[in-house]
Amino acid sequence: MTKPRALRPGDRIGIIAPASPFDRQTFDRGVAELRTLGFEPVFEESIFERRAYVAGSAETRARRFQAAWRDPSTAGVMAVRGGFGSAHLLPLLDPAELGRSPKALIGCSDLTALHTFLTQQCGLVTLHGPMVVTLARGEAGYDRESLLAHLTGRRPPHSVVAGELAATRAGRARGPLLGGTLSLLAASLGTRYAFDPPDGHILLLDDIGERPYRLDRLLTQLRQAGILARAGGVVCACFPDCDEPDGSLTAHDALNELLADIRGPVVRGLPTGHTAGAPMLTVPLGVEVTVEAEGATGRLTVEEEAVA
Numbered sequence: 001m002t003k004p005r006a007l008r009p010g011d012r013i014g015i016i017a018p019a020s021p022f023d024r025q026t027f028d029r030g031v032a033e034l035r036t037l038g039f040e041p042v043f044e045e046s047i048f049e050r051r052a053y054v055a056g057s058a059e060t061r062a063r064r065f066q067a068a069w070r071d072p073s074t075a076g077v078m079a080v081r082g083g084f085g086s087a088h089l090l091p092l093l094d095p096a097e098l099g100r101s102p103k104a105l106i107g108c109s110d111l112t113a114l115h116t117f118l119t120q121q122c123g124l125v126t127l128h129g130p131m132v133v134t135l136a137r138g139e140a141g142y143d144r145e146s147l148l149a150h151l152t153g154r155r156p157p158h159s160v161v162a163g164e165l166a167a168t169r170a171g172r173a174r175g176p177l178l179g180g181t182l183s184l185l186a187a188s189l190g191t192r193y194a195f196d197p198p199d200g201h202i203l204l205l206d207d208i209g210e211r212p213y214r215l216d217r218l219l220t221q222l223r224q225a226g227i228l229a230r231a232g233g234v235v236c237a238c239f240p241d242c243d244e245p246d247g248s249l250t251a252h253d254a255l256n257e258l259l260a261d262i263r264g265p266v267v268r269g270l271p272t273g274h275t276a277g278a279p280m281l282t283v284p285l286g287v288e289v290t291v292e293a294e295g296a297t298g299r300l301t302v303e304e305e306a307v308a
Contacts, residue, residue, distance in 0.1 A: 001286040003125045004104040006153035006307040011075040014068025015043035017055035019110040020083025022133060027080060030132035054085040062092035069098060080132040082109025090193045095121040104151060107131050108273040112180030116195050119178060119286045125306050128180060128272055129282030147282040150306045161283055161300045162270050167293035168256045171265035173233035177289045179204035186218045189225050199230045202289050206237035206273035211244060212254035219258045233291040234259055235300055236268035238276040265291045267298035
């Protein structure tokens with residue numbers, strides 16, 4: 001995997017809107033927060049376009065993404081928000097071109113489509129972390145330490161990202177961390193851009209608002225596609241708003257049962273992507289991690305830096 005260069009104070013970060021439109025005031029607060037971190041956000045005015053439920057046509061969104069990526073003065077690219085629409089861009093992107101100019105992509109949720117494209121088609125490490133709308137909440141919305149550490153290379157190897165995770169299946173496994181939002185991973189199957197991780201990978205799963213029977217449907221799809229059989233371990237995020245409304249079944253209980261046949265450890269509660277109120281952690285995709293689970297607790301350790 002190719003790593004983007006480490007960012008330095010004053011570096012420019014290109015802001016993109018590959019998915020849904022957004023509120024301008026929230027955007028302005030997020031951009032201001034990015035400046036407090038020591039970076040200079042840059043964006044085109046066309047980023048504020050709206051076309052029904054997306055931020056402009058697929059062609060416009062792809063052009064903005066390509067412009068930010070090609071700009072030699074930008075060191076990273078951050079999405080404004082997720083929502084829907086990132087997959088529209090994939091047929092319009094050239095993996096060879098993107099792979100020749102590695103940059104740090106930061107985002108989550110619907111950005112899973114772009115994370116999968118960049119890690120698999122381009123061989124690039126990406127960052128599963130906050131977006132501009134997340135930064136707008138200040139440190140209540142995101143974990144500043146993990147974002148800066150992974151962007152700048154300040155986090156040393158063998159660094160524990162999260163201890164005290166809930167363990168649902170015991171074991172120890174090491175492999176590249178890949179994945180993201182479950183519904184996006186399932187939606188990619190059967191396409192040219194299908195999520196297709198190697199054997200022994202550590203599978204990151206995250207989602208929001210998917211009731212247990214929907215989680216079952218999505219994981220059944222991954223199982224029947226052979227993806228779960230290839231996972232050396234699974235790290236589940238918080239899955240907010242995924243319980244049955246009447247409280248009869250929680251998402252975590254459902255996930256425990258649905259992932260009971262994973263060959264390695266399964267842990268849950270990592271506050272990345274869609275969190276349950278906790279500040280969002282940034283975790284790198286495409287780098288080696290170790291998952292350990294013993295008794296009722298587990299932890300995730302990043303074994304290498306995300307940037308070069």
